Amino acid sequence: MAVRKFVICCLLCLAVICCLLCLAFPCFSEAAAPAKEDNAVAGVVPIPIELPQPSFIGTPLDYRSKRLEPPSFRMRKPFLTPKGTLNAALKKTVTTSEIPLIGKVSQIVDGKKQHNKKFLVELPNGPQWIQIDLGAPHHVHAIIVWHYHESERVYFDFAVMTAMDEKLSQEVTTHYNNDHDNSSGLGVGKDREYVEDFQGRLVDAKGARARYVRLNTNGNTTNDLNHYIEVEVWARPTGE
Numbered sequence: 001m002a003v004r005k006f007v008i009c010c011l012l013c014l015a016v017i018c019c020l021l022c023l024a025f026p027c028f029s030e031a032a033a034p035a036k037e038d039n040a041v042a043g044v045v046p047i048p049i050e051l052p053q054p055s056f057i058g059t060p061l062d063y064r065s066k067r068l069e070p071p072s073f074r075m076r077k078p079f080l081t082p083k084g085t086l087n088a089a090l091k092k093t094v095t096t097s098e099i100p101l102i103g104k105v106s107q108i109v110d111g112k113k114q115h116n117k118k119f120l121v122e123l124p125n126g127p128q129w130i131q132i133d134l135g136a137p138h139h140v141h142a143i144i145v146w147h148y149h150e151s152e153r154v155y156f157d158f159a160v161m162t163a164m165d166e167k168l169s170q171e172v173t174t175h176y177n178n179d180h181d182n183s184s185g186l187g188v189g190k191d192r193e194y195v196e197d198f199q200g201r202l203v204d205a206k207g208a209r210a211r212y213v214r215l216n217t218n219g220n221t222t223n224d225l226n227h228y229i230e231v232e233v234w235a236r237p238t239g240e
């Protein structure tokens with residue numbers, strides 16, 4: 001009986017000592033837990049997108065379409081790209097289908113993206129495009145566009161393409177197209193329409209090889225004009 005009591009006492013003491021060790025040295029209790037994964041998976045990191053201030057002016061959008069994305073008030077998830085990916089569009093050469101009515105084409109890639117009208121580049125009515133020359137072939141991972149986010153609006157026939165030449169004849173890839181009836185002549189697109197906001201629209205270009213990036217629109221829910229505040233092209237040089 002005495003031996004049994006002695007064994008029970010020893011076990012209780014051992015348990016108390018283990019608990020005290022775990023409290024004093026957490027590594028005793030976490031030794032088997034897997035290492036916590038960092039934001040950066042091996043070789044890729046989230047692109048550091050700097051967002052402008054949201055706008056709280058303007059009337060709510062009165063537009064209904066089965067092609068319109070349902071409203072989302074969530075922040076975009078981090079977008080991972082290979083290390084070394086930069087905004088290759090910044091301060092590069094921009095050409096446009098027509099001369100802007102407001103602003104200069106260089107403002108599309110000047111890094112300024114607040115919603116105020118002084119940052120706005122306005123192109124005339126009808127189908128219009130802007131094109132960015134990255135200066136050299138790149139692997140393009142993400143194209144982010146802020147058309148005009150002062151008030152809620154939807155831009156029509158939004159299409160994003162990349163190519164190796166400025167005439168868009170070599171290695172042409174369409175990454176986004178919501179021209180559902182081919183009214184802009186870019187082919188029928190099945191992507192959704194969306195409401196502009198301060199986060200801009202990120203188009204996944206999946207590492208496409210390209211030197212030129214072209215963005216198209218054909219008016220919007222407020223008027224028939226076409227607008228750009230900023231376009232970013234997150235890419236890495238191919239080294240060619």
Ligand SMILES: [Ca+2]
Nearest residue numbers: 107112229230
């Ligand atoms: Ca700008």
